[in-house]
Amino acid sequence: MSPAAGARVPLLPGNKPVRRATVSGAVFNVSTSIIGAGIMSIPATLKVLGVIPAFLLIVIIAFLTDVSVEFLMRFTHSGESITYAGVMRESFGQVGSVATQICVMITNLGCLIMYQIIIGDVLSGNGSSGTGHSGVLQEWFGIQWWNSRDIAILFTLVFIFLPLVLLRRVESLKYSSAIAVLLAVVFVGISSAMAIYAIFEGKTSNPKLIPSLDKQTSFFDLFTAVPVIVTAFTFHFNVHPIGFELGKPSDMISAVRISLVLCAAIYFSIGLFGYLLFGDAIMSDILVNFDKSSDSAMGALLNDVVRLSYALHLMLVFPLLNFSLRVNLDELLFPKKPLLATDTRRFVILTLGLLVFSYLAAIAFPNIWYIFQFLGSTSAVCLAFIFPGAIVLRDVHGISTRRDKIMATIMVFLAVVTSAIAISTNIYNFFGNKS
Incomplete structure (x- = not known):
């Protein structure tokens, strides 16, 4: 039996057949992965880009994400691999496989640590930040x-x-x-209601429809918003775990x-209403804005x-990102071992090890948001666009059409150029602010 065929056998040990996943379950899992x-950073991108360019950017990146997932699924089912790293190995050898695994681990482990930091901020605050922030439980x-x-x-x-x-x-995980x-x-609904109420009260400022370039915002600063949107749409590390539990590839495309x-729709709604609610005072993390004291009991x-x-939302996103992180770490450390789900001892050790490590990191480094945003943006761009385009x-299977190669070239070019400009601008701004 080929590895590809092996992907279609039950993930759990034993001979009992496992019921196929449903499209509706896949929709929930993909949406939660995204x-x-x-x-939380989407409203801040509207402040930088303006409403119209931000809307167009969300639509374009969503379209390119759909194209890149279709590329991944088609090449996966044309080969013998059952994982993202395996597909990269077929095209670029061991280097491609390891590069993918490293990018998944950087992206997912960084997110898992950040999720715990955010949950800790919401529940218990972060007194070390010097911002006077207190958590909900302490309030x-x-x-x-x-x-x-x-x-x-x-x-x-x-x-x-x-x-x-x-x-x-x-x-x-479909119910969670x-x-x-x-x-x-x-x-999004509560944020929207609060923004609409503020509009009727006359407490909102007119949002910028297009970016305004001044001494504080240069043309190159606009590119720093691109990795934020790319990261927000990156779920490619879960394409294979979710897709192979469905009946056929077309089901995964529909779910995606x-x-x-x-x-x-959710991203643009929270971006627009969050921007309307807080205006140019919007922070890079919108939860910080909601943390401010309100002038009424209902507002509080x-x-x-x-x-x-949102803290509860992140708690339920956590296991989905942990799933693909655990699979890629196992594939990197134990490439010759049988399927992870069939080896209880290995499964439990890896699961507990990742939980303990991410917890200790979240406790030891409570202010690493921007470091992981930088790492996540670079690795997320590779996973979402550069690797599928490459x-x-x-085209090791000879199935790429001329249109596919044109789309892939555009995808890789845009990803490399915008990411390089964004990284350079962030580094320049960081050291410029230091000086």
């Missing part, structure tokens, strides 16, 4: 030993993360993913397209609901 921490119950940052994150890890990451099939999508909609439309309650709904251009 909507992570990136949504409600005062400062107690049990609502300290370390304990709050540990409680989340043991009682929420652990039961979910021990599930061995992605399809098993459905709740995660609902929580994201709640987050539905998810992209849903997520693009809505602020807490927004923060908690696979099509390499």
